Amino acid sequence: MAVNEVRALLERHGHIVQEVDGGNDHGEDLHVTFVQNDQRTADSVAVQVKGGVSTRTRRGHRVRVGDHGGNWRDGSLPVLCVVHDPERGGLFWANATRQLRRAEALRKTLKSVVVSRESVLDDASIGTFVQSMRNSLVWERQGLGRWADMADVEFAPNDIVKPFENECGEPMIFWQRRGEPFAVLLHHDLDWEPVRVQERMLRFDPIPVIGSVILDSAEAHWLMGCFQSTEWWRRPVEQSDLA
Template identity: 80%
Template sequence: MAVNEVRALLERHRHIVQEIDGANDHGEDLHVTFVQNGERTEDSLAIQVKGGVSTRTRRGHRVPVGDHESNWRDGSLPVLCMVHDAERGGLFWANATRQLRRASALRKKTRSIVVSRESVLHDANIAEFVEDMHHYLVRERQGVGRWADMAGVEFAPDDIVKPFENEVYEPMVFWQRRGEPFAVLLHHDLDWEPVRIQERMLHFEPLPSVGNVILDIAEAHWLMGCFRSTEWWRRPVKQGEPA
């Protein structure tokens, strides 16, 4: 019944839903491709569906991860968990991939996906949900969605996001919002905690660094290039300009 409720909601809004044979269930019940203006988009994801009673908590629901952790976190498609609980108001959802990536950044073991009672999905807000998923999946295709998830941040559609990997394969991200006088550094060695940085904080001597963050020389030169190429995006937004 829960799977049918999710399928019915998505298909009412003309999205493409493919149910996975229950005999081959590997932690995903549905594959979904979103449709816009009658045309199939490049936005696809997987959904694990549960009935509500068995997963209820006081604040919502919890969906057990079981042995699906690596697939939900690192698979080719992001995975959502959806719970149908008619007594509590219908369908509720959570981004399992995002929660598992964040837990990995914090070096925590996640046994279940938290589904908040506030994250309800219905006909009135499904367009907003699909738009949010579109932005999320765009960042996935750009190769920076993982780092936003691990840092627990949201990249806006017009943010400048520049990833980099040093010689020992440690990833980091330069993140610039429109009109902000500072950028943000997301760094593997800093457990992905956002650090505000400015160009004046970048030094090459005596050791390459930005603020209190020690860098190697390649990282310092990369950051300099990021600052120089995004200076225009830090300028204050003038009155009348689109934000």
């Protein structure tokens, strides 16, 4: 019944739904490809569907990860958990891949995916849901979706996002939003907690730092390049630009 409810909602809005044989054994019940203007897009997700009663908590639902954690976190498709609980209003969803990546960033083991009661999936919300997932899949294809998930942030389509990896293989992200007077640094050593930075905070002597964050020489020069190449994107947004 739960799978049928999810399928009916998605197909009612024109999306392509394929049921996975043996999905309960492998942690995926459905593969969904989003459709726009009657045209199939390149954006697909996998979905694990659960009935609601056994997963209920006071604030929503929890879906046990079990032995699916590695596949849900690192698979080729993002995995969503959708719970069907008609007594509480219908369908509710959570991004399992995102929660598992965030747990990894915090060096924690996630035993259950949290599904909030506020994350309703219905005819009124499906448009916003699909657009959000499609936006995140654009960054996923660029190899940046993992870092957004680990930092628990969402990059907008017109954001400037520049990745860097130091000699120890530790990744960093420079993130500039349109019109913001500051950028955001996402850093492996900071557990991916977003840190606001400005060019005037960057120092090279006696050791490279930006604010209180210690850098190596390569990281500092990379950041300088990021600031200089995105100065135009920090300029105040004029009303004519918004129009």
